[in-house]
Amino acid sequence: MKFLVTIILALVLLTLESVFVQQAGLVLGRVDVTVVLVAFLALRASLTEGACSAFAVGYLLDLMSGQPTGLFTFLAVFTFLVGRLVASFVDVRGPVAFALFAMGADLGHGLLSTFFTWLTVKDGHTAPLLAGMPVQLALTGAAALLLFPLFKRFEVAQERPAGLLR
Amino acid sequence: MLSLLKRYRRFLLVAALLLYPLGAFLLGGRRGRDPNFVDRGVIALTAPVQQGLTAGIDGAVAAVRNYLDLRGVRQDNDALRLENLQLRATVQVLGETRSENGRLRKLLSYAEAAPGPEIPARVVGVNPVAKLLSVRISSGEKDGVFRGMSVVTPDGIVGQVIRSTGGYADVALVTDPQSRVAVRVQRSRARGTAAGAGNGPLTLENMLRTEDVEDGDLIITSGTDNIYPPGLVVGRVTQLEKKEHGMFQGADIQPAVDTSRLEEVLVVGSPYSQMATNGPSAEGAQK
Numbered sequence: 035m036k037f038l039v040t041i042i043l044a045l046v047l048l049t050l051e052s053v054f055v056q057q058a059g060l061v062l063g064r065v066d067v068t069v070v071l072v073a074f075l076a077l078r079a080s081l082t083e084g085a086c087s088a089f090a091v092g093y094l095l096d097l098m099s100g101q102p103t104g105l106f107t108f109l110a111v112f113t114f115l116v117g118r119l120v121a122s123f124v125d126v127r128g129p130v131a132f133a134l135f136a137m138g139a140d141l142g143h144g145l146l147s148t149f150f151t152w153l154t155v156k157d158g159h160t161a162p163l164l165a166g167m168p169v170q171l172a173l174t175g176a177a178a179l180l181l182f183p184l185f186k187r188f189e190v191a192q193e194r195p196a197g198l199l200r
Numbered sequence: 201m202l203s204l205l206k207r208y209r210r211f212l213l214v215a216a217l218l219l220y221p222l223g224a225f226l227l228g229g230r231r232g233r234d235p236n237f238v239d240r241g242v243i244a245l246t247a248p249v250q251q252g253l254t255a256g257i258d259g260a261v262a263a264v265r266n267y268l269d270l271r272g273v274r275q276d277n278d279a280l281r282l283e284n285l286q287l288r289a290t291v292q293v294l295g296e297t298r299s300e301n302g303r304l305r306k307l308l309s310y311a312e313a314a315p316g317p318e319i320p321a322r323v324v325g326v327n328p329v330a331k332l333l334s335v336r337i338s339s340g341e342k343d344g345v346f347r348g349m350s351v352v353t354p355d356g357i358v359g360q361v362i363r364s365t366g367g368y369a370d371v372a373l374v375t376d377p378q379s380r381v382a383v384r385v386q387r388s389r390a391r392g393t394a395a396g397a398g399n400g401p402l403t404l405e406n407m408l409r410t411e412d413v414e415d416g417d418l419i420i421t422s423g424t425d426n427i428y429p430p431g432l433v434v435g436r437v438t439q440l441e442k443k444e445h446g447m448f449q450g451a452d453i454q455p456a457v458d459t460s461r462l463e464e465v466l467v468v469g470s471p472y473s474q475m476a477t478n479g480p481s482a483e484g485a486q487k
Contacts, residue, residue, distance in 0.1 A: 049246050052325035053253045056335070056462075064328055085214045092221065097239055098246075099329040100336075100362055100370035104224035106329065111218045147329075150225070166399070 036079070039188060040087040044071055044094050047181075052098065064166075065173040066140045068095045072110050073136040073178070074185045076117025077126055088114035105150055113143050129182040136178035137171050144170060240365045247368040250325035251338055258463075319343055319467040321351075324368070333376040333398070334359070337465060340367045348427065350469040356433035356456030357381065357421060358465050369467075373459045374434070375399060382425035383434050383453075388412035391422055394434050394453050401438060401452035409449045415440050419453050429469055 047067040055064060068091050075084040075091075092110025096102040117139055126135045144167050205212070224233075235243070269276075321339035339345045341364050351358040351371045359373040374381060379396035383404075392407035407413060417437040423430025435453040442449045 045242075045246060048328055049249050049253070049325070051328045052336070053250055053257065055328065056254065056323065056326040057257055067328075082210050082213060085217050089217045089221075094242065095329060096221075097242055098327060099332055100327050100334040100372065101332050102233060102235075102239065103228055104221035107221035108218065108225060111214075111221070115214070115218070154225075 037087055041090050044068055044091040048094060048098050064170050065177045067177055069140045069143050070136045070174060070178045070181055072113050073117055073139040076114050077121050078189060084114050085111055109143055109146055113139050129179050132182045133175045133178040137175045140171055140174040235363060235365050243365045243368055247324060254324050317344060319345055321465050321467055323462045333373045334370050335462060337369050337371055339467060340364045340369045342366055345369045345467045349467050350428045351465050351467050352432055353457050353465055357428055358457055360427055375459050381428055381434060382422045383419050384422040385413055386418040386420045401454050404451040404453050407449050409447060413437060413440060
């Protein structure tokens with residue numbers, strides 16, 4: 035059930051983002067809503083469930099990119115695993131801490147994405163991608179602040195109270 | 201062995217989830233795969249929502265704009281009436297030129313190029329990943345839009361169809377760093393390549409230093425790449441840089457179309473599949 039909710043949430047967020055970016059006229063700035071979702075999974079989900087959800091979220095992002103290569107599926111699972119590792123060292127509770135955590139995840143995700151893009155498209159320009167990153171980080175941080183209460187609400191809705199027979 | 205697999209099944213699953221897409225990426229490289237039935241299903245599910253949202257937002261914005269625009273409508277009307285007069289005069293002159301052109305073509309036995317289909321489409325969303333600058337449009341395979349066709353507006357070229365499914369298609373923009381368009385200077389007919397640079401202006405490449413190019417020159421498609429039809433406006437030359445040494449001169453091209461503010465577009469030209477049956481240049485187009 036959690037897996038399905040994550041996929042539906044990712045689909046809705048990606049669709050909204052794609053329309054928002056078009057309406058706002060952003061050229062290279064993007065809001066990495068999927069990274070925010072993966073960051074939340076890294077904090078709250080179990081290893082198997084989180085990895086499967088991150089895989090699905092990455093696949094959706096890959097699909098929406100127009101040229102599905104598998105890169106964003108890999109990066110989503112990788113970000114989830116690194117996020118889990120980092121989460122064992124830092125305490126992320128409030129929305130601000132979560133926004134910072136998501137921005138860190140987005141920085142890593144963005145740098146790796148640019149590196150792999152450079153690796154496969156040697157003649158392409160990666161400088162514009164890096165130049166657009168500060169705006170992207172700020173937008174993703176803002177999105178994380180807004181989405182944190184929503185994610186928590188979904189999480190609470192998923193938790194079943196433990197009864198006597200459990 | 202079985203107990204070992206059972207013991208580490210969680211880690212093996214996670215490793216597979218991590219390594220499978222990485223392998224697919226490293227083996228497949230930059231091209232991406234063709235859409236399968238799952239891809240088509242997800243696109244069929246999300247694209248109508250995108251279209252609905254875009255239409256809703258556009259409707260609300262248009263309602264506010266219409267109200268505000270009413271204030272200056274009389275002055276606009278007068279200005280447009282004057283412009284209409286000028287345009288009618290220009291059309292008359294162009295009509296004369298056209299008939300003269302037709303006569304001369306007949307004299308020279310030129311073959312008339314048949315205009316291809318023009319399929320109108322609406323931009324419903326933008327690719328949420330900045331790695332590839334692309335937009336999604338509301339026409340797809342069932343409307344006659346296929347991979348490789350070019351996308352334009354009346355102002356100039358927009359990009360090229362990179363994936364088409366049922367009722368929707370994805371278009372890579374000319375501003376994308378992977379985009380290359382064969383162009384020529386309209387005034388001097390000098391040939392070069394317009395390369396995307398991510399955002400802002402395009403870069404003029406492969407233009408010999410001896411060629412006649414000036415700031416402000418209009419750049420049009422040459423049609424030699426077999427992707428874009430010839431004669432479509434690409435943009436204007438800015439920041440021309442003629443070095444003392446080297447084979448080529450450099451310049452920026454200010455695109456004629458603002459790709460960040462696209463609303464309606466036209467899909468023109470031939471898909472890759474048709475190119476493949478028409479001639480040997482199909483392989484080059486695929487690249």
